[in-house]
Amino acid sequence: MRLLIQNNYDLLSKWVADYIADKIKKHQEKHSRPFVLGLPTGSSPIGTYRELIALHKNGQLSFNNVITFNMDEYVDLEETHPESYHSFMYHHFFDHIDIPRENINILDGNCEDLALECSQYEEKIKAVGGIDLFLGGIGTDGHIAFNEPGSSLSSRTRVKTLNTETRQVNSRFFDNDINKVPKLALTVGVGTVMDAKEVVVIVSGHQKARALHKAVEGGVSHMWTLSALQLHNKAMIVCDEDATIDLKVGTYKYFKDIERNNIEPEKGKELDKYLH
Protein backbone atom coordinates (compact mmCIF):
# COMPACT_ATOMS: atom_id res chain seq x y z
CA MET A 1 0.00 0.00 0.00
CA ARG A 2 1.25 3.44 -0.87
CA LEU A 3 0.92 6.24 1.69
CA LEU A 4 1.38 9.64 0.14
CA ILE A 5 1.67 12.52 2.61
CA GLN A 6 0.79 15.95 1.25
CA ASN A 7 1.55 19.18 3.11
CA ASN A 8 -2.05 20.31 3.35
CA TYR A 9 -5.59 19.64 2.20
CA ASP A 10 -5.42 21.84 -0.90
CA LEU A 11 -2.31 20.13 -2.23
CA LEU A 12 -3.85 16.75 -1.42
CA SER A 13 -6.98 17.67 -3.35
CA LYS A 14 -5.04 18.89 -6.37
CA TRP A 15 -2.85 15.81 -6.38
CA VAL A 16 -5.78 13.37 -6.19
CA ALA A 17 -7.71 15.23 -8.90
CA ASP A 18 -4.68 15.24 -11.23
CA TYR A 19 -4.15 11.56 -10.54
CA ILE A 20 -7.75 10.66 -11.37
CA ALA A 21 -7.76 12.90 -14.46
CA ASP A 22 -4.62 11.20 -15.67
CA LYS A 23 -6.17 7.76 -15.17
CA ILE A 24 -9.31 8.71 -17.07
CA LYS A 25 -7.36 10.22 -19.96
CA LYS A 26 -4.96 7.28 -20.25
CA HIS A 27 -7.87 4.87 -20.15
CA GLN A 28 -9.67 6.78 -22.88
CA GLU A 29 -6.60 6.69 -25.13
CA LYS A 30 -6.57 2.90 -24.97
CA HIS A 31 -10.18 1.77 -24.59
CA SER A 32 -13.54 2.66 -26.02
CA ARG A 33 -15.37 1.25 -23.00
CA PRO A 34 -16.17 3.82 -20.29
CA PHE A 35 -13.90 4.42 -17.31
CA VAL A 36 -15.73 3.25 -14.18
CA LEU A 37 -15.19 5.48 -11.17
CA GLY A 38 -16.35 4.78 -7.60
CA LEU A 39 -17.06 7.94 -5.60
CA PRO A 40 -17.50 9.02 -1.97
CA THR A 41 -19.33 11.82 -0.23
CA GLY A 42 -18.22 13.73 2.89
CA SER A 43 -16.06 16.79 3.30
CA SER A 44 -12.84 14.93 2.37
CA PRO A 45 -13.44 14.71 -1.40
CA ILE A 46 -14.92 18.21 -1.84
CA GLY A 47 -11.53 19.73 -2.75
CA THR A 48 -10.89 16.92 -5.24
CA TYR A 49 -14.28 17.49 -6.85
CA ARG A 50 -13.54 21.21 -7.04
CA GLU A 51 -10.24 20.50 -8.84
CA LEU A 52 -11.81 17.96 -11.20
CA ILE A 53 -14.50 20.49 -12.08
CA ALA A 54 -11.78 23.07 -12.79
CA LEU A 55 -9.99 20.64 -15.11
CA HIS A 56 -13.26 20.04 -16.90
CA LYS A 57 -14.06 23.74 -17.22
CA ASN A 58 -10.57 24.38 -18.62
CA GLY A 59 -11.30 21.85 -21.33
CA GLN A 60 -8.72 19.39 -20.03
CA LEU A 61 -11.04 16.62 -18.91
CA SER A 62 -14.32 15.13 -20.07
CA PHE A 63 -16.56 12.78 -18.14
CA ASN A 64 -18.56 11.95 -21.23
CA ASN A 65 -17.31 8.37 -21.24
CA VAL A 66 -17.20 7.83 -17.47
CA ILE A 67 -19.63 5.77 -15.39
CA THR A 68 -19.83 6.46 -11.66
CA PHE A 69 -20.98 4.40 -8.70
CA ASN A 70 -21.41 6.12 -5.38
CA MET A 71 -20.40 4.33 -2.22
CA ASP A 72 -23.43 4.83 -0.05
CA GLU A 73 -26.69 6.59 0.74
CA TYR A 74 -28.86 7.02 3.81
CA VAL A 75 -32.02 4.97 4.15
CA ASP A 76 -35.33 6.83 4.34
CA LEU A 77 -33.96 10.28 3.64
CA GLU A 78 -35.66 11.87 0.63
CA GLU A 79 -33.36 12.27 -2.36
CA THR A 80 -34.19 15.97 -2.38
CA HIS A 81 -33.10 16.42 1.26
CA PRO A 82 -30.06 18.73 1.18
CA GLU A 83 -28.03 16.15 3.12
CA SER A 84 -28.91 13.13 1.02
CA TYR A 85 -25.90 11.81 -0.85
CA HIS A 86 -27.87 12.32 -4.07
CA SER A 87 -28.10 16.06 -3.32
CA PHE A 88 -24.49 16.18 -2.21
CA MET A 89 -23.17 14.60 -5.39
CA TYR A 90 -25.14 16.79 -7.78
CA HIS A 91 -24.37 19.93 -5.82
CA HIS A 92 -20.64 19.33 -5.42
CA PHE A 93 -19.86 17.50 -8.64
CA PHE A 94 -22.32 16.17 -11.21
CA ASP A 95 -24.07 19.49 -11.91
CA HIS A 96 -20.74 20.97 -12.99
CA ILE A 97 -19.37 18.31 -15.34
CA ASP A 98 -20.43 16.70 -18.62
CA ILE A 99 -21.27 13.24 -17.33
CA PRO A 100 -24.38 11.78 -19.00
CA ARG A 101 -27.09 11.46 -16.33
CA GLU A 102 -27.65 7.81 -17.20
CA ASN A 103 -24.02 7.05 -16.29
CA ILE A 104 -24.54 8.10 -12.67
CA ASN A 105 -25.35 5.35 -10.16
CA ILE A 106 -26.33 6.09 -6.56
CA LEU A 107 -28.05 3.61 -4.26
CA ASP A 108 -31.72 4.33 -3.64
CA GLY A 109 -32.33 4.36 0.10
CA ASN A 110 -36.04 4.98 -0.38
CA CYS A 111 -36.94 1.98 -2.49
CA GLU A 112 -39.34 -0.76 -1.40
CA ASP A 113 -36.87 -3.62 -1.45
CA LEU A 114 -33.52 -2.52 -0.07
CA ALA A 115 -31.92 -5.96 -0.35
CA LEU A 116 -32.87 -6.16 -4.03
CA GLU A 117 -31.52 -2.65 -4.63
CA CYS A 118 -28.20 -3.76 -3.12
CA SER A 119 -27.89 -6.96 -5.10
CA GLN A 120 -28.80 -5.16 -8.32
CA TYR A 121 -26.12 -2.55 -7.60
CA GLU A 122 -23.51 -5.31 -7.39
CA GLU A 123 -24.80 -6.78 -10.66
CA LYS A 124 -24.67 -3.42 -12.36
CA ILE A 125 -21.04 -2.93 -11.31
CA LYS A 126 -20.19 -6.36 -12.71
CA ALA A 127 -22.08 -5.69 -15.94
CA VAL A 128 -19.90 -2.67 -16.75
CA GLY A 129 -16.71 -4.63 -16.12
CA GLY A 130 -16.02 -3.64 -12.49
CA ILE A 131 -14.74 -0.43 -10.99
CA ASP A 132 -11.49 0.90 -12.43
CA LEU A 133 -10.77 3.27 -9.56
CA PHE A 134 -12.64 3.56 -6.29
CA LEU A 135 -12.07 6.87 -4.56
CA GLY A 136 -12.94 6.86 -0.85
CA GLY A 137 -12.83 8.78 2.38
CA ILE A 138 -12.97 7.43 5.92
CA GLY A 139 -14.90 8.04 9.10
CA THR A 140 -13.21 8.80 12.41
CA ASP A 141 -13.81 5.15 13.33
CA GLY A 142 -11.92 4.03 10.22
CA HIS A 143 -15.00 3.09 8.21
CA ILE A 144 -14.76 3.07 4.45
CA ALA A 145 -18.08 3.89 2.76
CA PHE A 146 -20.42 3.01 5.66
CA ASN A 147 -18.61 -0.18 6.63
CA GLU A 148 -18.63 0.39 10.36
CA PRO A 149 -16.28 -1.43 12.77
CA GLY A 150 -17.09 -5.13 12.81
CA SER A 151 -18.14 -5.20 9.15
CA SER A 152 -17.05 -8.32 7.33
CA LEU A 153 -14.00 -7.61 5.24
CA SER A 154 -15.64 -9.59 2.45
CA SER A 155 -18.99 -7.78 2.75
CA ARG A 156 -20.97 -6.77 -0.33
CA THR A 157 -23.47 -3.97 -0.90
CA ARG A 158 -26.09 -4.12 1.85
CA VAL A 159 -28.08 -2.30 4.52
CA LYS A 160 -25.89 -1.21 7.43
CA THR A 161 -26.74 0.10 10.86
CA LEU A 162 -24.82 3.28 11.66
CA ASN A 163 -23.13 3.48 15.02
CA THR A 164 -23.51 6.35 17.45
CA GLU A 165 -20.05 7.76 16.76
CA THR A 166 -20.79 8.07 13.05
CA ARG A 167 -24.23 9.56 13.67
CA GLN A 168 -22.71 12.00 16.17
CA VAL A 169 -20.01 13.06 13.70
CA ASN A 170 -22.52 13.39 10.84
CA SER A 171 -24.98 15.34 13.00
CA ARG A 172 -22.98 18.44 12.01
CA PHE A 173 -24.91 18.25 8.73
CA PHE A 174 -28.25 17.84 10.53
CA ASP A 175 -28.44 20.94 12.75
CA ASN A 176 -26.16 19.17 15.26
CA ASP A 177 -29.12 17.00 16.19
CA ILE A 178 -28.23 13.32 16.27
CA ASN A 179 -31.92 12.42 16.21
CA LYS A 180 -32.16 13.80 12.71
CA VAL A 181 -29.37 11.54 11.42
CA PRO A 182 -30.69 8.35 9.79
CA LYS A 183 -29.88 5.14 11.62
CA LEU A 184 -29.52 3.03 8.51
CA ALA A 185 -27.63 3.36 5.27
CA LEU A 186 -27.05 1.40 2.10
CA THR A 187 -23.38 0.91 1.45
CA VAL A 188 -21.07 -0.95 -0.87
CA GLY A 189 -19.20 -3.63 1.08
CA VAL A 190 -15.53 -3.80 1.92
CA GLY A 191 -15.40 -6.64 -0.61
CA THR A 192 -16.99 -4.41 -3.24
CA VAL A 193 -14.28 -1.78 -2.69
CA MET A 194 -11.57 -4.45 -2.67
CA ASP A 195 -12.74 -5.73 -6.07
CA ALA A 196 -11.94 -2.38 -7.68
CA LYS A 197 -8.82 -2.46 -9.84
CA GLU A 198 -7.43 0.43 -7.85
CA VAL A 199 -8.42 2.16 -4.60
CA VAL A 200 -7.46 5.71 -3.59
CA VAL A 201 -8.51 6.94 -0.15
CA ILE A 202 -8.34 10.53 1.09
CA VAL A 203 -7.54 10.98 4.79
CA SER A 204 -7.50 14.55 6.02
CA GLY A 205 -7.33 16.23 9.41
CA HIS A 206 -6.41 15.46 13.04
CA GLN A 207 -9.75 13.78 13.64
CA LYS A 208 -8.73 10.96 11.27
CA ALA A 209 -5.27 10.43 12.80
CA ARG A 210 -6.17 7.45 14.97
CA ALA A 211 -7.88 5.67 12.09
CA LEU A 212 -4.88 6.28 9.83
CA HIS A 213 -2.57 4.88 12.49
CA LYS A 214 -4.71 1.75 12.87
CA ALA A 215 -5.03 1.23 9.11
CA VAL A 216 -1.33 1.70 8.35
CA GLU A 217 0.49 0.50 11.46
CA GLY A 218 -2.02 -1.97 12.85
CA GLY A 219 -2.89 -5.34 11.40
CA VAL A 220 -5.77 -6.09 9.07
CA SER A 221 -8.88 -5.89 11.24
CA HIS A 222 -12.62 -5.69 10.79
CA MET A 223 -12.59 -3.11 13.60
CA TRP A 224 -10.81 -0.65 11.28
CA THR A 225 -12.23 -1.53 7.92
CA LEU A 226 -9.83 0.75 6.03
CA SER A 227 -7.07 -1.66 7.07
CA ALA A 228 -8.41 -4.14 4.48
CA LEU A 229 -6.51 -2.05 1.93
CA GLN A 230 -3.34 -3.74 3.14
CA LEU A 231 -4.54 -6.76 1.15
CA HIS A 232 -5.28 -4.82 -2.05
CA ASN A 233 -2.68 -5.00 -4.78
CA LYS A 234 -3.10 -1.39 -5.89
CA ALA A 235 -4.19 0.78 -3.02
CA MET A 236 -3.07 4.24 -2.01
CA ILE A 237 -3.92 6.48 0.90
CA VAL A 238 -3.36 10.17 0.26
CA CYS A 239 -3.30 12.09 3.52
CA ASP A 240 -2.34 15.53 4.77
CA GLU A 241 0.18 16.32 7.51
CA ASP A 242 -2.58 16.81 10.09
CA ALA A 243 -3.73 13.23 9.70
CA THR A 244 -0.27 11.81 10.44
CA ILE A 245 0.03 12.89 14.08
CA ASP A 246 -0.58 9.41 15.49
CA LEU A 247 1.91 7.69 13.19
CA LYS A 248 5.29 6.74 14.58
CA VAL A 249 8.01 9.15 13.49
CA GLY A 250 9.70 6.17 11.85
CA THR A 251 6.61 5.29 9.84
CA TYR A 252 6.12 8.88 8.74
CA LYS A 253 9.75 9.16 7.64
CA TYR A 254 9.64 5.80 5.93
CA PHE A 255 6.75 6.74 3.64
CA LYS A 256 8.20 10.19 2.98
CA ASP A 257 11.53 8.61 2.13
CA ILE A 258 10.03 6.15 -0.34
CA GLU A 259 8.29 8.95 -2.20
CA ARG A 260 11.49 11.00 -2.27
CA ASN A 261 13.51 8.10 -3.61
CA ASN A 262 11.05 7.09 -6.27
CA ILE A 263 9.28 10.14 -7.54
CA GLU A 264 10.49 12.94 -9.69
CA PRO A 265 7.66 15.47 -9.54
CA GLU A 266 6.87 15.45 -13.27
CA LYS A 267 7.34 11.73 -13.73
CA GLY A 268 5.68 10.61 -10.52
CA LYS A 269 2.44 9.51 -12.07
CA GLU A 270 4.17 7.37 -14.67
CA LEU A 271 6.23 5.72 -11.95
CA ASP A 272 3.32 5.02 -9.64
CA LYS A 273 2.98 1.46 -10.86
CA TYR A 274 6.34 0.62 -9.30
CA LEU A 275 5.44 1.95 -5.91
CA HIS A 276 2.94 -0.54 -4.51
Ligand SMILES: N[C@@H]1[C@@H](O)[C@H](O)[C@@H](COP(=O)(O)O)O[C@@H]1O
Ligand atom coordinates in the same frame (compact mmCIF):
# COMPACT_ATOMS: atom_id res chain seq x y z
N1 LIG B 1 -20.38 7.50 4.48
C1 LIG B 1 -19.52 8.61 4.52
C2 LIG B 1 -18.13 8.11 4.26
O1 LIG B 1 -18.05 7.54 2.96
C3 LIG B 1 -17.14 9.23 4.40
O2 LIG B 1 -15.85 8.78 4.12
C4 LIG B 1 -17.24 9.77 5.82
C5 LIG B 1 -16.22 10.82 6.12
O3 LIG B 1 -16.71 12.10 5.97
P1 LIG B 1 -15.80 13.38 6.03
O4 LIG B 1 -14.98 13.33 4.81
O5 LIG B 1 -16.77 14.51 6.03
O6 LIG B 1 -15.00 13.31 7.26
O7 LIG B 1 -18.54 10.30 5.97
C6 LIG B 1 -19.60 9.38 5.82
O8 LIG B 1 -19.65 8.57 6.93
